[in-house]
Amino acid sequence: MNDPTTIRRLYGRRQGHKLRQGQSALVEDLLPRVSVPETGPVDARTLFGEDRPLELEIGFGAGEHLAGQAAMRPSHGFIGCEPFLNGVVGALNHIRDGALENVRLHMGDALEVVERLPDGSLDRLYLLHPDPWRKARHAKRRMVNHGPLDLIAAKLKPGGEFRLGTDDPTYCRWAMMVMNQRRDFTWLAQTARDFLERPADWPETRYERKARRQGHEVWYMTYRRR
Secondary structure: OOOHHHHOOOOOOOOOOOOOHHHHHHHHHOHHHHEOOOOOOOOHHHHHOOOOOEEEEEOOOOOHHHHHHHHHOOOOEEEEEOOOHHHHHHHHHHHHHOOOOOEEEEOOOHHHHHOOOOOOOEEEEEEEOOOOOOOHHHHHHOOOOHHHHHHHHHHEEEEEEEEEEEOOHHHHHHHHHHHHOOOOEEEOOOOOHHHHOOOOOOOOOHHHHHHHHOOOOOEEEEEEEO
């Protein structure tokens, strides 16, 4: 397996604007109750007290998509991983406002959690609008590389889905090239509409709306684990 540690360093700021009092209270009170344990195996029984289908989102932004998916499938368990505090606060707001009992959060490196999952335990894994790292010398930092993909493939069930969304043309071309080299994933697109139009069960994010306002095309790619 290729080494996923090539992207393990988290670049950039961990926090943006200063938290307001209510946001700080959410972090202090709600986050500990919904956080993924820092050590030990991660599975449905550990997180939710029972066996249930699991889905995971890498880099959930402000949590709109994560919360939308969790609301659509309350019998599933959802794990959201995001290194930035302000994004975690956004997800906590959704969890509180939607009374979502089926979401757990990890503020930090997503691969640290993915590694601790049992093989073949995920029904879906989402990677939406990852940092494109446009410069060629930074390509190894992209999440769509064979090391992380080997790990993702191991954790997905046969028939499980890997969903990738991006509005960056460089990342789109890169992802198609890398995924086309893999024999363990099948791209489900049959026509151009399948990756140019957002599927009905793919909640829109704030970032995606902003990209469209700026005139960017958005691409939606769904791969099935063979």
